[in-house]
Amino acid sequence: MLGSVLVTLGAGKSSSLPRLQLSYRDLLATNRSTIFLGPRGKLDLRALYLDEYRDRLFLGGRDTLYSLRLDQAGPDPKEILWPPRPGQKEECILKGRDPLTECANYVRVLHPYNRTHLLACGTGAFQPLCALVAVGHRGEHVLSLDQASVEGGRGRCPHEPDRPFSSTFVGGELYTGLTADFLGREAVLFRSGGARPALRSDTDQSLLHDPRFVGAALIPDNADRDNDKVYFFFSEAAAPPEGGSGRAIVSRVGRICVNDAGGQRVLVNKWSTFLKARLICSVPTPGGIDTYFDQLEDVFLLWPKDGKSPEVYALFSTLSAVFQGFAVCVYHMADIWEVFNGPFAHRDGPQHQWGPYGGKVPFPRPGVCPSKTTTQPGRPFGSTKDYPDDVLQFTRAHPLMFRSVLPRHGRPILVKTHQPYRLLQIVVDRVEAEDGAYDVIFLGTDAGSVLKVIAFQTGKSVQPEEVILEEMQVFKVPTPILEMEISVKRQMLYVGSRLGVAQLRLHRCETYGNACAECCLARDPYCAWDGDTCTRYQPSSAKRRFRRQDIRHGNPALQCLGQSHGGDVMGITEATVVFGTEHNSTFLECRPKSPQATVHWFVQRPKDEQPDQVKTDERILQTEHGLLFRRLNRLDAGTYSCKTLEHGFAQTVARLALEVIGAEQLEGLFLREHGEEESISKNSASVPSRAWYKDILQLIGYANLPRVEEYCERVWCVDRYRRKGKQSKSKTWLGTDLGKKAKSRAQGERNRTPREVEAT
Numbered sequence: 001m002l003g004s005v006l007v008t009l010g011a012g013k014s015s016s017l018p019r020l021q022l023s024y025r026d027l028l029a030t031n032r033s034t035i036f037l038g039p040r041g042k043l044d045l046r047a048l049y050l051d052e053y054r055d056r057l058f059l060g061g062r063d064t065l066y067s068l069r070l071d072q073a074g075p076d077p078k079e080i081l082w083p084p085r086p087g088q089k090e091e092c093i094l095k096g097r098d099p100l101t102e103c104a105n106y107v108r109v110l111h112p113y114n115r116t117h118l119l120a121c122g123t124g125a126f127q128p129l130c131a132l133v134a135v136g137h138r139g140e141h142v143l144s145l146d147q148a149s150v151e152g153g154r155g156r157c158p159h160e161p162d163r164p165f166s167s168t169f170v171g172g173e174l175y176t177g178l179t180a181d182f183l184g185r186e187a188v189l190f191r192s193g194g195a196r197p198a199l200r201s202d203t204d205q206s207l208l209h210d211p212r213f214v215g216a217a218l219i220p221d222n223a224d225r226d227n228d229k230v231y232f233f234f235s236e237a238a239a240p241p242e243g244g245s246g247r248a249i250v251s252r253v254g255r256i257c258v259n260d261a262g263g264q265r266v267l268v269n270k271w272s273t274f275l276k277a278r279l280i281c282s283v284p285t286p287g288g289i290d291t292y293f294d295q296l297e298d299v300f301l302l303w304p305k306d307g308k309s310p311e312v313y314a315l316f317s318t319l320s321a322v323f324q325g326f327a328v329c330v331y332h333m334a335d336i337w338e339v340f341n342g343p344f345a346h347r348d349g350p351q352h353q354w355g356p357y358g359g360k361v362p363f364p365r366p367g368v369c370p371s372k373t374t375t376q377p378g379r380p381f382g383s384t385k386d387y388p389d390d391v392l393q394f395t396r397a398h399p400l401m402f403r404s405v406l407p408r409h410g411r412p413i414l415v416k417t418h419q420p421y422r423l424l425q426i427v428v429d430r431v432e433a434e435d436g437a438y439d440v441i442f443l444g445t446d447a448g449s450v451l452k453v454i455a456f457q458t459g460k461s462v463q464p465e466e467v468i469l470e471e472m473q474v475f476k477v478p479t480p481i482l483e484m485e486i487s488v489k490r491q492m493l494y495v496g497s498r499l500g501v502a503q504l505r506l507h508r509c510e511t512y513g514n515a516c517a518e519c520c521l522a523r524d525p526y527c528a529w530d531g532d533t534c535t536r537y538q539p540s541s542a543k544r545r546f547r548r549q550d551i552r553h554g555n556p557a558l559q560c561l562g563q564s565h566g567g568d569v570m571g572i573t574e575a576t577v578v579f580g581t582e583h584n585s586t587f588l589e590c591r592p593k594s595p596q597a598t599v600h601w602f603v604q605r606p607k608d609e610q611p612d613q614v615k616t617d618e619r620i621l622q623t624e625h626g627l628l629f630r631r632l633n634r635l636d637a638g639t640y641s642c643k644t645l646e647h648g649f650a651q652t653v654a655r656l657a658l659e660v661i662g663a664e665q666l667e668g669l670f671l672r673e674h675g676e677e678e679s680i681s682k683n684s685a686s687v688p689s690r691a692w693y694k695d696i697l698q699l700i701g702y703a704n705l706p707r708v709e710e711y712c713e714r715v716w717c718v719d720r721y722r723r724k725g726k727q728s729k730s731k732t733w734l735g736t737d738l739g740k741k742a743k744s745r746a747q748g749e750r751n752r753t754p755r756e757v758e759a760t
C-alpha cells in the first residue's frame with residue numbers, strides 16, 4: 001500500500017528538481033548572502049529577533065547576546081556575555097547534565113519589551129533566568145544587560161537548550177508553551193510578567209499530552225480587543241481512538257483569551273478559556289486511504305495588507321518509518337474559527353469513541369472571552385472570574401473540538417517526498433507579479449540550504465503545480481536551519497543555524513542570465529524582463545512600459561518574440577573545435593542552467609546531410625554534465641549539438657566540432673617531442689617544442705592555427721597558463737583526466753570561439 005502512496009505522491013506535474021542551484025560560493029560571490037559567525041566562528045544560536053523598528057538583528061547564543069545593525073552603517077556587531085548565575089554551572093554538572101552542551105546559559109527568548117529594552121531569557125544551566133537588555137532608542141547602537149533586572153525564568157524559558165518551545169509577548173506579558181520542569185515532563189501554557197497574577201495550565205487539566213510547540217501568536221478575532229486570543233501551534237500525542245486509525249501524534253491549534261483571568265473557585269490561576277482543535281494535512285490517494293502528515297514542523301502567519309487576519313502556512317512531516325515526506329498546508333482563520341464555534345468533542349470514558357457533545361452547552365459558551373456579548377443585563381460576565389462553575393467545569397472536561405480544521409482546497413499546496421533533506425522552517429512572501437499575486441515559499445532544510453518555491457493552481461486541476469525556483473546552500477557545511485525571519489522591507493531573509501546567521505536576498509534576478517528567454521524560464525515572480533535585463537519586477541513602477549514575465553507557463557516563445565537579446569545568447573551557431581585522440585576517452589561538456597531542462601545530443605558527421613540524435617551505449621555515455629566517449633573512434637568525428645528543452649522551449653546550449661587524431665600519428669609525435677625536450681630543457685621546460693608544433697600543424701593544416709594554439713594551451717601549456725594566473729577558461733577540454741574539467745559556468749564562455757581564446 002505504501003508503495004502505491006509513494007508513487008502517487010511522487011508523480012504529478014511537479015518537478016522535484018530546483019530550476020537553479022546556487023552553492024555557498026555562488027551566494028557569496030554575487031553578494032546574495034552575507035554570513036555572521038561571531039568572533040569565535042560559531043554562535044551556538046538559539047534565538048533570533050528581527051527588529052524592523054530599530055533596524056537591528058538580535059541573536060541569542062551560548063552565554064552571549066549579539067546585536068547587528070541592518071542599516072547603511074554596516075553590521076557593527078556588538079556582544080555581551082551572559083553566563084549562568086555563579087555556581088549554577090557546577091550544580092548542573094553535578095545533576096548529571098552535559099557540561100559542554102547543556103550547562104550554559106542558552107538564550108532562547110528575545111522579545112521587544114518597551115522602546116528601549118528587550119526581554120531576554122536563557123536556560124541558565126538548567127535554572128532558567130530572564131533579564132531586561134538595554135538596546136537604546138532607534139538610531140542608537142547600544143547593548144547592555146540590566147543586571148538589576150535579572151530574575152528567575154522558570155515557566156518563561158525551558159531548562160533545555162534544544163527542546164521545542166514557543167513564546168510570544170503581548171501587552172507586557174509573556175505567553176509560553178513549554179515543559180517547565182527540570183525533568184522536562186510538565187508541559188504547560190504559561191502567562192507571566194504583567195501586573196496580573198501568572199496563569200498556567202495544570203497537568204490535571206489534561207490540556208496537553210507531551211506537546212511539541214512550534215509557534216505562538218496573537219491573532220485578533222475582530223476589532224474588539226476583548227476578543228483577542230493567543231494561538232499556539234503544536235503536535236501532541238493523540239488519545240488512542242482519535243483519528244480512527246490509531247495515530248500516535250496529531251497536530252493542533254490551541255487558543256486562550258488574552259483577558260483570561262482564571263476562575264474564582266474552580267480553575268484558580270489556571271486557564272479558563274483554553275480550547276484546541278486538530279489541524280489536518282493529508283493527501284487523498286486513489287486507494288481511498290489518505291496519506292497524513294501528522295507532525296507539525298513550523299508555522300508562518302502571512303498577514304495580508306489589510307492586516308485583519310492572517311493565513312496560516314504550516315509545514316508538516318510524516319512520521320512513517322517507511323518513507324519521509326513533507327507537506328505545506330494553508331489554513332484560513334475563518335475555518336479555524338468555525339471549528340472552535342462548532343461542537344465540542346466528547347466521550348463517555350477512555351475506552352469510548354469520540355463524538356460531538358450533544359447535550360446543552362452552558363452560557364457563556366466555554367472558550368468565549370468575556371466581552372460585551374457575555375456581559376448582558378442580568379448576566380454580568382465581565383471577567384472569567386465571574387463565569388459560573390458549570391462553564392468552567394465544562395471547559396475543563398471538553399478542551400477539544402470535535403471537528404478538525406481542513407486546509408484550503410482540502411489538500412496540501414506542496415508535497416515533498418524522496419528528498420535527501422528534511423524540511424524544518426517555513427517563511428512566505430506574497431509577491432505582486434504581472435498576472436496577480438504569488439506566494440513565494442522559503443523552506444529551510446536540515447542540510448543548511450533554503451528552497452524558494454512557488455505553488456499555484458493551473459487550469460482545472462486540483463493538484464497545485466509547484467516550481468522550485470532556487471535551491472541555495474546558505475551554510476558551507478550541512479547544518480539544520482532552525483530560525484528563519486523575513487524582512488519584506490529590506491527584501492531579505494535571515495537564516496539561522498547553530499553555526500551562525502545568514503542575510504540572504506530574496507531575489508537576484510541577474511542570476512537567471514542575460515536573455516529574455518532565460519528570465520522568462522526562471523518563472524520567478526520577483527523578476528521580469530524589462531527589455532534589456534532581467535530585473536526586479538516593480539508592479540507600481542512608472543517604468544512599466546515593458547514587462548515580460550510568465551510565471552504560470554514560463555513560455556519564452558510567447559513572451560520574448562522579437563526580443564533581440566532573446567536570440568543571440570540562445571542560438572549558438574558557431575561550433576567550438578575540440579580534439580580527441582583515438583582510443584582514448586573524451587568529454588563534450590554541456591551544462592544547462594536548469595536541471596529541469598531535458599538534454600538531447602545531436603551529431604552531424606562530415607558526410608551526413610542531417611544531424612542524427614546521438615545513440616548512447618556503453619561506449620558513449622550521456623551524463624549530467626555532457627557526453628562522455630570512453631574510447632574514441634575515428635568515426636565519432638563530427639559536429640555535436642547539445643539541445644535543451646524546457647517548457648516547450650528548445651535551445652542549443654553548446655556546439656562542438658569533434659576532431660579525432662589517429663593514435664599512431666600522435667604516438668609518433670610524442671616520441672619525437674620527448675627526445676627534443678631534453679635538449680631544450682635548459683631554456684625552459686614549459687615552452688612547447690618547435691618540432692611538435694610543426695608536426696601538429698602538418699597534421700591538421702595551417703588554416704587551423706588558432707585551434708592548435710588552443711590545443712596546446714589545453715594539453716601541454718596548462719602549467720604555464722596556471723602560473724600566469726590565466727587558467728584556461730574554455731569549457732572544452734581533452735584527455736582522460738575528468739577531474740580537471742573547467743568549473744566555470746559563466747554565460748559568456750559558451751560562445752568563445754577559438755579565435756577569442758587565442759587572443760587571451
Ligand SMILES: *[C@@H]1O[C@H](CO)[C@@H](O)[C@H](O)[C@H]1NC(C)=O
Binds near residue numbers: 029030031
Ligand atoms: C559585492 O559587494 C561588494 C562590497 O559592497 C562590492 O565591492 C562588489 O562589487 C559586490 N559584488 C557584486 C558581484 O555585486
Ligand SMILES: *[C@@H]1O[C@H](CO)[C@@H](O)[C@H](O)[C@H]1NC(C)=O
Binds near residue numbers: 113114115116117132
Ligand atoms: C523600559 O523599561 C525599563 C525597565 O523597566 C525602564 O528602565 C525604561 O525606562 C523603559 N523605557 C521606556 C522608554 O519606557
Ligand SMILES: *[C@@H]1O[C@H](CO)[C@@H](O)[C@H](O)[C@H]1NC(C)=O
Binds near residue numbers: 581582584736
Ligand atoms: C591515452 O591516455 C593515456 C592515459 O592518460 C595516456 O597514457 C596515453 O598516452 C593516451 N594515448 C594517446 C594516444 O593519446
